[in-house]
Amino acid sequence: MKIYLASGNAHKAAELGTLAAASGVAVSIHSAREVGGMPAVDEDTGTFIGNARKKAVALLPLLPPGAWALADDSGVCVDALDGGPGVESAYFAGPQGDARANLLKLRDAMRGVPAELRGAKFYCLLLLRGPAGEEFVFEGACTGRLLEEPKGGSGFGYDPLFVPDGFAESYAELGDEVKNRISHRAHAWTALAAWLKGRPLDNGRPVES
Numbered sequence: 001m002k003i004y005l006a007s008g009n010a011h012k013a014a015e016l017g018t019l020a021a022a023s024g025v026a027v028s029i030h031s032a033r034e035v036g037g038m039p040a041v042d043e044d045t046g047t048f049i050g051n052a053r054k055k056a057v058a059l060l061p062l063l064p065p066g067a068w069a070l071a072d073d074s075g076v077c078v079d080a081l082d083g084g085p086g087v088e089s090a091y092f093a094g095p096q097g098d099a100r101a102n103l104l105k106l107r108d109a110m111r112g113v114p115a116e117l118r119g120a121k122f123y124c125l126l127l128l129r130g131p132a133g134e135e136f137v138f139e140g141a142c143t144g145r146l147l148e149e150p151k152g153g154s155g156f157g158y159d160p161l162f163v164p165d166g167f168a169e170s171y172a173e174l175g176d177e178v179k180n181r182i183s184h185r186a187h188a189w190t191a192l193a194a195w196l197k198g199r200p201l202d203n204g205r206p207v208e209s
Contacts, residue, residue: 001027001196003128004063006055006071008038011156016072016189018180023193029070035062048073048087049137052127060129067131074124074184076106076158078146080113086123089158099157103150107161110146118146122162122171122184126192136195140187155179 003020005013010031017029032038039058043051056071063069075089085092085106093101110118121143128136143165150160152172159171164182171179180186 002030002064002067003027003070004030004032004035004059004067006032006038006052006059006069008032012072012185015176015180015183015185016070018176019186019189020193022180023189025193025196027196030067032059032062035059035064043073043087043090046087048075048123048125049127051087052125052137053129053135056127056129056135060131063131065131069129071127071129072124072185072188073127074122076162077121077123078106078110079119080117081109103158103161106146106158107148107150110148115145120144120146120162122158124184124188126185126188128192136192138188138191138195140184140189140191142182142184142187 005016007013013029013031020027020029038055039062041055041058043054045051045054052071052073055073056069059069059071073087075086077083077086085102089102090097093105121141124140126138128138144163144167146161147163147170150170150172152160152170154175155172162171163169164171167174171183
C-alpha cells in the first residue's frame, strides 16, 4: 500500500517513515515531493480534523491511481493557555509559520507561570483518505510539562520546551529512538497500524472484512 504524506515538512515525513518501517505493516510512506510537492493549503478551519482533511483532499488528485493520502495535523496544547496554541501551533507567531519564532513566543507567553501550572500535551491527528473519498482518523497524545527555557538540539518545533511525563529531558534531548516510542505521533501511528493489521488488503488498500 502506498501512502503519500500531505505535508511539506521533511521532519514529519522522516518520522512517519521510521514509524511505518518499525510497525511491521506492509505500507510505504512517500513524500509529496515525489508528485510535485504539497499544494498550498490555508489551514483555516479552526480544528485539527478540518485542517487535516483540507491537506489530504488537496494532495489526493496528484497521486498515482490507488494511492492514499495521509495528513497530519498536530500541536501543543497548554493548560495555562486554555489549550492554546493548539490547532494554531504552526502559526502561533504569525502566518509565516516560523518554527523558531513559534517556540520563543510560547516560551515568552509562559514567563512567570509556576511549575505546577506548566502542564501541556502534544496532540496528533492522522487522517487517511483514499482514492474514493474513504476517510479514517487516528489520534494520539503525549502529556507532560513545559520548561522555562528550550533545551536540546534534536527534534523540531516545540520539542525543546516539552518534557514528557516520566522523563527529565525534553523531546529534543531524548533523541529520535525514545521519541518515536512515546510521542503523540507514535501513538497515532500505532492506532493506524493496528487498524491496517486488522483488515485484509485488496489491490493495495485496506477494505472492510
